[in-house]
Amino acid sequence: MFKQLPDDNAELVTVIIEEQSVKVPSDYSVAAAVLANWTGPSRTTPVSGAPRGPYCMMGACFDCLMEIDGVPNQQACMIPVAEGMSIRRQDGARGVEI
Amino acid sequence: MSEPVDLAIIGAGPAGLAAAATAVELGLKTVVLDEQTEPGGQIYRAIESVTAKRSDHLDILGSDYAAGLELAQGFRASGAHYLPQRTVWQIDEERNVFASGPNGVEVIAAKRVLVAVGAMERPVPVPGWELPGVMTCGAVQNMLKGSSLVPEGRVMVVGLGPLLLLIAQQLARAGADVAAVLETAPLGNYAAAMTRLPQALMAPGYIAKGRAILAELRDRGVALRRGVADVRLTGDDRVREIEYRWRGRSRREPVDMALLHQGVVPNANLGMSLRIDHTWDAMQRCFTPNVDDWGNTSTEGILAAGDCSGIGGALVAEWRGRLAALDVARQLESIGAEERDNRAQPVRRDRDRHMLVRPFLDTLYKPRHDSLAPPDADTMVCRCEEVRAGEIRQLTTEQNCPGPNQMKTFVRCGMGPCQGRLCGLTVVELMAECRGVDVSEIGYYRIRPPVKPVTVGELATLEEIDAG
């Protein structure tokens, strides 16, 4: 959905988005990484299962919730990527392990 | 809990950064908490990184953005204690600031707190605004600043306000395919704004910059369609088409992304959670905290500066931040009233001069009523709980629902994680319209902390923090 402007100085990290390894600049947010490697909605809503993606990119709308490193309902636009990070779609309401 | 700091500043945008530098200069022990990884706020987001690592992108972002570096540098040099990546979720009556961040929950006691959390984009409830691929103009600008990312495919920029034109210009410079700018300001706004133009011309720069952007869009072949109405977005797992009415005809075009904007409003939740008195601004269609000339609010020890205290733009925010810091220094007896006033005089003059443009901008970019209170019953109002406009209208007219708080409990609007940030203004506009009264008679959600998510576990640990 987004493309990168040329940036020769970018330091890259590898993150895993839904099992796919991708390299992204280290100063991306998780939401930026997902929007630059779009494969489909980043979450479905707990109310109706409707598809959603990041909307405000400043932490206000909570539409970019994703499962990041196993923790559900994280605001992807507020969290910087990190080497080896696992990023998954948030499907509906979260579960919780007992 | 440790010794209170003199001043805790929430937000590292122009107001917070300027306030911090001024406060430290006047001898105040100052701490700045901010959600981002580097200073700048939304307007100067990633200014240090862009300047250091990809300065060629400054040509895209423009000189107003580049100017933010000086502010960030001044802040860094001041020695203010800077806590990035901190989400403030509560400020209590004793002015303890509760924040979550990389070190878990931190509690910072402060003699004074400056709320400098800026603006947010007004909700844009058009049919389909919840589809993936529909984002705000500010969101896409943040992507450009923070990550050098530009939208792919056919992009429509829709709405009104200075940022609408600016983002179109920046995206065009960055090589995006901006199919058109669809401006939704009623055409009557132009005539109404003309009477405010002479005054606006006394504010330095603004009108000339606007004209330059318009000229550049024209040169770059970006179509600007004025007087657009009835915008509707459709798609499946992402937006595919946009429908709108222009020059009396309905049109339908394919899009890959739609970028929406209807101006900015104060980011009010934190201030409201502090029970600061707010007033409905009938022109800007938002609630604004009541502040005195220094930014003091109705809540003891709490000040507000920058766009969260009323929309004024980045430069005005900076000056309001300085003024707030000056009065805090006076309150804490670092300086006397005379020194405060002497230092404030040039700052106030700049601030007042730049505010002269606001009546023009507010008149020109006053949203259409149907942008604020969507006429279509199926339009999503509360994105979190998926409450649509028809339900709000129905409960207001058929069930005499007395106000937004009762509405919240009846249909759950505002009960999701965004805590009403994306539906509150729409709900009160709809209720006001249905009842035929002013929004000031409707009121707003009662906002309580935590204003950002905190885990049950984090809250539970506070007993220990309190005891320690």
Next chain:
Amino acid sequence: MVACDAIVVGGGIVGGSIAFGLARAGLKVVVFDEGDDAVRASRANFGLVAVQMKGAGNPDYHRWTRQSADLWADFAAELEEHSGIDVGFGRQGCAWACLSEDERILKVQQLEQIRAEAGTLGFDYQLLDKAEMADLVPGIGPKVVSGAYTAYDGHCSPLYLLRSLHRATLGLGGRYISNASVDRIEAAPNSFTVNAGGETATAPKLVLGAGLGNTALAPQLGLDVPLRPQRGQLLVTERVRPKMAFHMGRIRQTAEGGFMLGTSNEDAGFDVGTSTGALSAVAQRAVDTLPYLARLRIVRAWAGLRIMSPDDYPIYDQSPRYPGAFAVACHSGVTLAAAHVLNVARHIVAGRIPADLACFSSRRFNVQAAA
């Protein structure tokens, strides 16, 4: 001027229940309610149909609570017929967790006392040791020393209940006038006039169901309804996939999936603000009970004011001076909603409060004062 059969002052769950009860009995009802910023217990409610912790030392109150809980399923079904809204009532019981030996002893005493006082009504409960609690409630924490289960208890969405009561009353021809704070009532025997919110209504019956607002209005009707506010603070988490059908007294999962965590008991006057200390204690108890809750994010915290009489029990009265004027006040508007709709409203229609509810007259407080 609207002439009607009954005026109800108060549009919360108690006033709304009485109004619906009167409307379903065929009365033409007008409800006067305050504005959006009113102190409103109904909007802060935890949503329990609570039996286990009700009425030790007051068998009348326990019996009354049980009766309402027994009526709840029928009431919920009828309400849904009228309003089209499912209030999410379920009667899966209550599994109370004791977090210390002291709590365990108190719990056992409380349950034993209720049973001893219940007489022929009976009172079944199960005391559970730590292992039994762990079987019943997956994920229970190491600090839980024991528990108690009763099957009488249930829960519902108090918010949908309020909305549904309003909807149902309107559907039966009732009128609901909001932003209409009542401060004066013109009273004569079997004749009452209220003017508020730009509307005037007159009726042979009037019911005070205005929560804490009853105290100030009651003297105009020759009634005495002494009440005080008691603050409770609550939390709700983000939505979670279904985990728990029954409630735990201070923890319940809503139909939407959020966990509601309650609640403090504070004397804070009319302040509906929240406080860190109380909310932190609520969170701590929740985490001690079910440690997995620690990982859930809180989406909202709020406070409400319970409506407490001097002995905490309900007040039902008819004015001796102005027959036709009634007062209904309690802090258990959800639990007692079924009894209010199906029972109390019927008595109001008939014009007398029967002997088995005479124990809830506020005259009991005067007797105590005289003694």
